[in-house]
Amino acid sequence: MTETAEQVAENTVEEIDLGPANKVIDKYIDMSGNLMPVLQGIQEEYGYIPEETVHLTAERLNVYPSQIYGVLTFYAQFHLEPRGKYIIRVCMGTACHVKGAGRIGDTIKERLGIGHAETTEDLLFTAEYVACIGACGMAPVIMVNDATYGSITVQKTDEVIKKYKAMG
Amino acid sequence: MVNLTIDGKQVTVSKTATIYEAAKEAGIYIPVLCYAKKLLPYGACRVCLVEVEQMKGRLIPSCTTPVTEGMVVTTMSDEIRKVRKTVMEFLLVNHVLDCPVCDKGGECDLQDLSYEYEVVSNRFEGEKFDLPKDEINPLIERNMNRCVLCGKCVRVCDEVVGYGSYSFINRGFETKIATAFDRGLNCEFCGQCVSMCPVGAILPRPFKFKARPWQLKEIDSVCGYCGNGCTITLGTKDNEVQTIRFNDKTGVNDGNLCIRGRFGYSYVNSDQKLTKPLVRRDGQLVETSWEGAMQAVTDGFNSAGDSVGIISGARLTNEELFLLKNYGKALGTENLDHSGGECYKGVTEGLKETLGIQASTGTFPQVENCDAILSIRSDFYETHPVFGMVVNQSVRRNEGKLTVIADKLGKFTKLPNARTLLHKPGLELNLLNAISAVLIEEGLAKTEGVEGLDALKDALKDYSADAVAAATGVDAEAIKQTARELAAAENAAILLAYGLPYTAYSKELGIAAANLSLLTGIAGRQGSGLYLCGEKANSQGAIDLGILPGANGLGAQQMLTDAAGGKLKALYMVGEDPVVSYPDRSLVEQALENTFLVVQDMFLTETAKKADVVLPAVSFAEKNGTFTNAERRIQKVRKGIQSKGEAKTDFAILQQLLKAAGKDVPVDEAAAFAALAAATPGYEGVSLEMVGPQGYVWGGDILKPETANLIPVAGGKAVDSKYQLLTGSALYHSGTVSTKAKGPSAVVAEAYIEVCREDAAELGLEEGDLLKLKAEGGELKAKVKVDRRLPKGVFFAPYHFSDMELNRVYSGQPVIAVEPVK
Ligand code: SF4
Ligand code: SF4
Ligand code: SF4
Ligand code: FES
Ligand code: FES
Numbered sequence: 001m002t003e004t005a006e007q008v009a010e011n012t013v014e015e016i017d018l019g020p021a022n023k024v025i026d027k028y029i030d031m032s033g034n035l036m037p038v039l040q041g042i043q044e045e046y047g048y049i050p051e052e053t054v055h056l057t058a059e060r061l062n063v064y065p066s067q068i069y070g071v072l073t074f075y076a077q078f079h080l081e082p083r084g085k086y087i088i089r090v091c092m093g094t095a096c097h098v099k100g101a102g103r104i105g106d107t108i109k110e111r112l113g114i115g116h117a118e119t120t121e122d123l124l125f126t127a128e129y130v131a132c133i134g135a136c137g138m139a140p141v142i143m144v145n146d147a148t149y150g151s152i153t154v155q156k157t158d159e160v161i162k163k164y165k166a167m168g
Numbered sequence: 169m170v171n172l173t174i175d176g177k178q179v180t181v182s183k184t185a186t187i188y189e190a191a192k193e194a195g196i197y198i199p200v201l202c203y204a205k206k207l208l209p210y211g212a213c214r215v216c217l218v219e220v221e222q223m224k225g226r227l228i229p230s231c232t233t234p235v236t237e238g239m240v241v242t243t244m245s246d247e248i249r250k251v252r253k254t255v256m257e258f259l260l261v262n263h264v265l266d267c268p269v270c271d272k273g274g275e276c277d278l279q280d281l282s283y284e285y286e287v288v289s290n291r292f293e294g295e296k297f298d299l300p301k302d303e304i305n306p307l308i309e310r311n312m313n314r315c316v317l318c319g320k321c322v323r324v325c326d327e328v329v330g331y332g333s334y335s336f337i338n339r340g341f342e343t344k345i346a347t348a349f350d351r352g353l354n355c356e357f358c359g360q361c362v363s364m365c366p367v368g369a370i371l372p373r374p375f376k377f378k379a380r381p382w383q384l385k386e387i388d389s390v391c392g393y394c395g396n397g398c399t400i401t402l403g404t405k406d407n408e409v410q411t412i413r414f415n416d417k418t419g420v421n422d423g424n425l426c427i428r429g430r431f432g433y434s435y436v437n438s439d440q441k442l443t444k445p446l447v448r449r450d451g452q453l454v455e456t457s458w459e460g461a462m463q464a465v466t467d468g469f470n471s472a473g474d475s476v477g478i479i480s481g482a483r484l485t486n487e488e489l490f491l492l493k494n495y496g497k498a499l500g501t502e503n504l505d506h507s508g509g510e511c512y513k514g515v516t517e518g519l520k521e522t523l524g525i526q527a528s529t530g531t532f533p534q535v536e537n538c539d540a541i542l543s544i545r546s547d548f549y550e551t552h553p554v555f556g557m558v559v560n561q562s563v564r565r566n567e568g569k570l571t572v573i574a575d576k577l578g579k580f581t582k583l584p585n586a587r588t589l590l591h592k593p594g595l596e597l598n599l600l601n602a603i604s605a606v607l608i609e610e611g612l613a614k615t616e617g618v619e620g621l622d623a624l625k626d627a628l629k630d631y632s633a634d635a636v637a638a639a640t641g642v643d644a645e646a647i648k649q650t651a652r653e654l655a656a657a658e659n660a661a662i663l664l665a666y667g668l669p670y671t672a673y674s675k676e677l678g679i680a681a682a683n684l685s686l687l688t689g690i691a692g693r694q695g696s697g698l699y700l701c702g703e704k705a706n707s708q709g710a711i712d713l714g715i716l717p718g719a720n721g722l723g724a725q726q727m728l729t730d731a732a733g734g735k736l737k738a739l740y741m742v743g744e745d746p747v748v749s750y751p752d753r754s755l756v757e758q759a760l761e762n763t764f765l766v767v768q769d770m771f772l773t774e775t776a777k778k779a780d781v782v783l784p785a786v787s788f789a790e791k792n793g794t795f796t797n798a799e800r801r802i803q804k805v806r807k808g809i810q811s812k813g814e815a816k817t818d819f820a821i822l823q824q825l826l827k828a829a830g831k832d833v834p835v836d837e838a839a840a841f842a843a844l845a846a847a848t849p850g851y852e853g854v855s856l857e858m859v860g861p862q863g864y865v866w867g868g869d870i871l872k873p874e875t876a877n878l879i880p881v882a883g884g885k886a887v888d889s890k891y892q893l894l895t896g897s898a899l900y901h902s903g904t905v906s907t908k909a910k911g912p913s914a915v916v917a918e919a920y921i922e923v924c925r926e927d928a929a930e931l932g933l934e935e936g937d938l939l940k941l942k943a944e945g946g947e948l949k950a951k952v953k954v955d956r957r958l959p960k961g962v963f964f965a966p967y968h969f970s971d972m973e974l975n976r977v978y979s980g981q982p983v984i985a986v987e988p989v990k
Contacts (some may be wrong), residue, residue, distance in 0.1 A: 049348065059956075062584065064332030065348035073337040 004066060019054040020045040025060050035061060035071060039078060048079040084119045084126035086144050086164050095134030095139040102142055107157045124165070187230035187241055188216055197253065198243050199284065199763035200233065201277055201366055202318035203231040206422055207327055208565075215256050227251055240613045260287060261294040262341075264313040272368030275381045279315060279367075301614045304352030306911035306914035308362060309374050312344050315369040317371040321345060321361035328424060329360050330560035330583060337947040344763025345369075355914055356899060358553065359430040360756050363414035363423060374431065374911065376409040379403070384410060386862075387808040388418050390795050391429040391789035392483055393902040395702040396421065396552045397530075397797025397863075398429050402789055402808035406435045409789055409808060418861045420532050420801060426553035428902050435787065436809070438908060439707065441770050442784035443813020452784060453772075457813065458824075463780045466828050469499055469765040472738035477503035477727035480715050481743030482704035483905070484761055484818050485793025485805055487840035488809065489706070490847075491822035491833070492742060498829040502718025503736070507703070508750050509724030510980065512673035514664065515700045515711055518678020523691055523698075524874030526711055527850075530661065531799045531869050536562045538697060540569045540657035542603075542650065544596055544664040546683060548589075550899040551665040551797070552701050561665075569657075570953040571650045576896060576964060577957035587650065591640035592692020593892050593962060597673055597882035599647065600680035601628055602636035606651035607687045609679045613655070614689035619962040620878035624683065624848035627880030639886065654688045655757045659695035662688075663896050667703025668749050668903070669895045672982035676881040683878050701798035704903060705788070709796035712848055712866075724750075738764040742818060743785065747774035748970040751980035754945075763923040768821060771908060774970055783814035791817040792837045794859065800871065802854065803863035889985035891961055893921075893941060893948075895978055898966035907968055919972035920953040927952045931988055941986040946976035948986070 024041035028034040037059065042053050049072055058065040072078040090105050108127050109115050116129040136139045138150025142157070149160055170183045174191050182192040186209060191198050202213040211232035219231045221240035227248065230241075242248075260406065267273045302310035322345060324333040333355045337346045348712050362370050363926045384403035391398045398417025403411040407795060412430050416423030435441075445461030446453040469476055476499050480492055496504045499746045506512075515526050524531075528693075534634055537559050543549075545731035547555035556579065562568040572578075573596050581588040589599055605628040609615040609623075615621050639642035654660050666674055681698060682691065690696035702708050717723045722730060728746070730736040732755050739760065746756045760778040776782045790811045796802050811817075819837060826833045834840035838856055845851040850866040858864045900906070901915040907913060921939050923931070932941060933952045941963070943946045950965065950972050958964060963986065967974055977984055 022870070062582065064326070064335070066335035066346070068333055069346070069348040069350070070335030070337050074339050 008110065016046070016050050016052055018052065018056055021056055022060075024077070029060065035063065035068070036068065036159045038135050039068070043078060048082050051080075052106060081119060082123055086124060087126050087128060089128050089130045089133065089143040091131075091133050091135075092129045092142075093136065093139075095132070095136035096141055099139045101140045103154060104142060104157055106154055107154050108161070111161055124168075125161075169716065170237050172235050172237070173239065174241040175243055181235060182234070185235050187218060187228070187233050187235055187239070188236050190831060191241070191243060196243060196253065199281055200231055201281070201316065202320060204324070205363055205416065206424075207320065207323045207364075207909065210319060210323065213316070215252055217248060217251055217275075219245060219248065224711065231745045232869055244942065248338055249285070252281075253287060253359060255621055256282055256285050256287045256289050259316050260290055261292045262297050263316070264296055266314075270314065270368035271371050271376060272282060274312075274382065276368055277366035280519050280861070287915045290500065291919035292528050295341070301536045302352050305354060306356070307357045307427075308353055308359065309373045309376065309777055310353060311369055311371070314367050315345055316367055317343065317345070318366060319345075320364040320366065321370055324360045324364045324539050325355075329356065329358055330557065330564070330579060332356075334361070334638075336542045336968070337907045352675040354555070357427040357431060357911075358425060359427070360424055361661070362430075369621075372431070372432075373791070374434070378404045378410045382495055384413070385808075385964050386413055387806050388415065388804075389691075389789065389806045389808060390717055390797075390803045391690075392705050393428040393432060393906065394552055394987045395704060396554045396680050397705065397795060397799075397801055397803055398425055398431050398554050399803070400425065402433075404808045407809050409433045413451060419803065419863065420555050420631060420797070420799070424554050424557050426914065427900050427908075427912055428906055429554075432902075432906050432909040433789070434865045434910040435770070435905060435908040438771075438791040440908065441783065441812070441815065442772060442776075443782060443815055445814070446779075446782040448780045453777070453779070457909060461781055461783060462824060462828055465766050465783070465791065465825065468766065468780060469738055472764060474500040475735075475737040476501045477722060477731065477736050477738070478505070478740045478741065478742070479509075479724050479727065479744055479746070480504075480506040481903075482507050482710045483743055483788065483903075484706060484708040484710075486706065486709045486713060486796060486802070486844055487793040487834075487837045488822060488846040489710055489715050489817040490840055491819060491826060493713060493715060494831065495822055495825055495829070496830050498826060502721025503727050504721060505717050505727065506715040506744075507707065507722035507724075508668050508671060508746070509717070509726075511666045511668055511674050512702065512707065512711060514666055514678025514681070515673040515702075516716060516990065517677045519682055519698075519700065522679055522682035522686070522875070522877050522879055526801050527708060527871055528697060528701065528798055529685070529691050529871045530699065531801070531865055532558055533871070534659070534695050534697060535559065535661045535699070538562055538567060538657065539566070540653045540663045541571070542570045542654060542658040542660070543580055544663045544677065545571065546572050546574035546576060546580050546663070547574060547669075547670075548663050548665045548897045549579050549896045549990070550901075551667055551703055555701065555798075559583070569653050570651070571932070576962065578684060578960065587646055587837055589640075589642045589646055589650065591642050591957065592886045593894055594672070594884040595640045595886060596642055596884065597676055597680050597881060598631060598636045599642065600677070600684055600879070601631035601883055602633050602647050603651045603654070603700040604680070604683050604687055604756075605631045606633050606648050606686075607655055610648075610651070612652065615686040615687070618686050618876045618878055624878040624880050626665070631838075631883065636883075639883075654684070654690075657696075660690045661699060662695050663699045665701045665703065665943045667707075669897060671751060671980045673884060678880050683881075686873075691876075693753045696829065698751060698892040699798065699871070703897070705797075706795040708800060709794070712796055712850060714837065717741070728756055728759040731763045734762055736763060738766070739766075740766045741775055741779075742768045745773040746767070747778070748904050748975070749967065751975055751978055753973060768818060770815070770905075773904070783821055784813070785818050785821065786815045791819065793819065794841060794856075795868070798862075799865065800850070800867050801863040801865045802851075802859050804856075804859055838913060863960075885984060887985050891927075891941075891986050891988060893943065893963045893977075893984040895967045895974060895984070896966055898968065901966065901968040904968055904970070919950045919965065919969035919974070921948070921954045922953045922958060924955055924960055924962070925956065926957040926959075926960050928952065940989040941977075942989050943977035943984050943986045945979065946973075947989070948972065948974060948977055
């Protein structure tokens with residue numbers, strides 16, 4: 001029974017290639033305090049932390065899966081779901097909020113169907129509402145991956161979305 | 169020792185004590201919430217804050233702060249009261265406070281502390297938790313809306329159980345206790361987290377709405393399942409066992425239990441239990457009176473003369489076994505045996521011929537401080553789960569080195585730094601021989617006063633680490649390291665569990681383990697020990713009392729063979745279900761068919777169905793007496809409920825049979841204990857008064873070997889078959905009785921065949937598919953369980969379940985060669 005539900009759950013999980021995860025673990029296996037770097041490395045490889053890699057890490061580093069899950073949910077940097085190619089960060093800091101960040105969030109939701117921490121089905125976009133990103137001068141602000149778009153409006157948001165959609 | 173003052177009282181305690189422990193010892197009360205005696209200091213809840221004169225300016229958590237010389241502690245002041253009250257207010261902000269329907273009501277620390285600190289209103293306001301309950305698993309209800317985040321469940325499951333179900337997840341208000349991926353609980357279901365939770369966040373589901381805690385009557389008894397002999401406190405009401413209560417004050421288990429002890433009690437209340445004697449008339453079993461049944465038994469045995477065999481289970485009390493033995497004498501037969509007659513030979517013959525004793529040499533608590541532990545078979549953890557927790561704690565807290573000789577992985581092999589000697593099935597002996605060979609070869613062996621060294625040396629020539637490594641698939645260096653560690657350890661333990669599904673090589677394994685215990689010097693050394701642990705609650709008692717074939721008597725297997733061949737006329741089966749649990753079902757069936765058969769049991773078992781007379785017996789919860797556990801601890805079994813119907817204790821039934829045979833009988837269990845103590849080696853001079861809350865260990869903490877004979881044993885032979893089937897015990901069950909208990913059956917309801925992932929993929933099998941295995945003697949069919957712990961080509965099937973008819977293909981061989989059939 002112990003393994004059964006785990007197993008059932010795993011079987012429903014998409015098959016993934018554990019090769020890259022094993023390589024990451026190989027690299028850190030003899031280091032003490034290796035859990036964080038291993039998880040970061042895995043996220044780098046897959047773009048998120050697939051469940052199967054959690055079980056693999058648990059087995060190879062001899063920690064409980066529950067502990068790893070604790071770490072993954074404690075730090076905002078880890079993602080348990082696949083993420084979009086483009087991460088749209090919508091600043092919800094005070095300055096942006098005052099200048100209508102809420103409307104920008106709503107626009108993205110309307111156009112792409114994704115709210116905070118959600119990803120489009122085609123894995124192109126992930127939306128994230130974040131606190132002040134330090135560009136209050138151009139509030140409201142959104143970022144798409146590393147590019148910043150200041151003084152953004154509903155119309156400009158549409159343009160930005162269109163641009164990245166076109167890039168595919 | 170350290171001297172300090174607490175609330176003006178002079179206190180002297182050990183220097184490792186905390187302030188809380190010192191206060192407790194002095195009878196001074198400090199409230200705690202996240203503290204637990206059996207867990208490492210944690211200090212999260214801040215309920216236990218005190219003032220220390222030497223640390224002015226802040227309040228000190230008493231549960232984590234060690235005492236120092238001259239410390240002056242105050243446990244109550246206005247400020248302390250204020251802070252504690254504030255802590256309570258904070259805890260109550262998000263708490264649902266559904267006490268009226270919470271089963272913890274009346275023994276909830278949060279409730280009690282709120283009351284104590286008169287938290288009638290709350291200065292803070294906040295969102296109430298609104299989390300879904302864990303309704304998926306059958307045994308443990310988790311309602312995280314009631315959780316106070318003390319972390320005890322997380323810690324106990326890690327520190328004591330070694331399973332690690334829980335973790336804190338998320339942060340801030342979202343912080344909660346969850347399993348990996350926040351799913352329903354799916355674990356060993358030992359219930360340690362239930363017993364640790366100070367509030368109603370983790371509760372035993374079968375007990376829901378059964379009783380308020382103060383309505384329960386509590387009776388301390390001993391678990392009726394395995395040889396660990398855990399104390400279980402029956403919580404009874406309306407003449408039923410409603411639940412098992414937490415009790416860390418009595419016995420050897422420190423309040424820890426396994427699923428069987430904690431959740432396996434329902435069979436004692438079962439309405440499936442026999443309530444009337446049955447006799448066979450015109451081929452049918454029909455109800456009869458006790459007089460009628462007794463007459464039938466007496467007539468049957470009389471006409472068999474001395475051609476009678478008696479086979480007993482190992483869950484009868486010592487007192488009952490004593491009467492049974494006398495009854496054998498009264499019938500004039502020496503054909504007396506228990507537990508299949510084979511599996512215990514490691515103790516009765518193996519240890520006897522080497523060490524001159526027939527029991528484990530040490531006690532369980534000593535294992536917690538061992539630096540090196542060798543566990544023979546990973547199944548040890550499954551047969552004796554709570555002993556497994558002792559090993560876990562030894563490994564985790566004291567960094568004890570654990571080596572597991574195993575044919576499959578398991579919890580032991582996953583413990584931190586455990587070394588697994590994963591071998592081809594059936595070759596445990598070869599590895600034990602190899603370890604002995606290394607000890608001798610490297611000059612590490614303690615050989616003073618030991619007999620038979622030359623012969624052993626000679627015999628071990630073929631078992632060099634390299635040769636055995638090649639034959640078993642184990643790394644030679646790992647074998648050598650194991651030998652070196654065992655030799656170097658100040659305290660070491662060797663563990664071997666035995667039981668019905670482990671009959672192969674039983675004597676030889678006992679000898680090989682004993683050889684090793686002599687060569688390492690651990691047999692009889694303080695703090696160390698050789699542990700041969702019996703499967704059932706009173707396996708050791710059965711050996712002590714001599715429920716064994718007499719000099720001219722037949723053992724269980726021979727009785728069955730003779731009975732099948734018409735050479736034995738009558739069989740008396742007491743608390744044993746050989747049709748299901750003994751090797752070679754066809755032989756057993758034929759034996760039962762051909763004899764006058766009396767079965768004494770709680771249920772109409774497969775064996776009872778074939779009887780001529782069935783005598784209804786009762787469970788451990790309905791009787792008084794004693795069990796002797798696998799470390800020779802004699803403990804009291806106490807009656808918690810009255811038997812229903814006309815069923816009687818085995819004791820009462822045997823009293824009646826003895827009387828019918830014209831013999832004197834002890835008037836009650838106490839008288840029987842006095843008589844058996846006088847007649848049983850090791851029990852001389854033991855009285856029931858000496859059997860206190862911690863029981864009484866006959867022979868003392870260390871049982872000294874009487875001889876030191878090394879005896880060579882040949883190794884096993886690997887089976888040449890692509891697919892091999894192993895059998896054994898499953899963690900959730902014990903013998904066949906647990907299959908009649910709702911708790912264990914809710915988790916593992918039916919037989920299964922465990923298959924590793926590679927084999928499953930190769931054979932195109934998925935979880936739950938039906939797998940048919942062909943073997944010599946028959947076929948086997950069960951659902952597949954895909955697992956990670958088996959090597960490729962090896963299957964595993966537990967032996968507890970009747971339907972599977974495993975013993976059609978299992979006849980006591982170490983490994984069963986099988987062929988999957990499409
Ligand atoms: S029941 Fe036992 S194994 Fe399961 S979570 Fe609780 S402590 Fe851990
Ligand atoms: S569930 Fe119980 S034991 Fe676990 S953290 Fe919450 S209150 Fe403590
Ligand atoms: S079955 Fe064994 S380990 Fe489990 S509670 Fe009973 S005595 Fe303890
Ligand atoms: S608040 Fe949005 S950038 Fe500072
Ligand atoms: S009991 Fe001491 S901090 Fe919780």
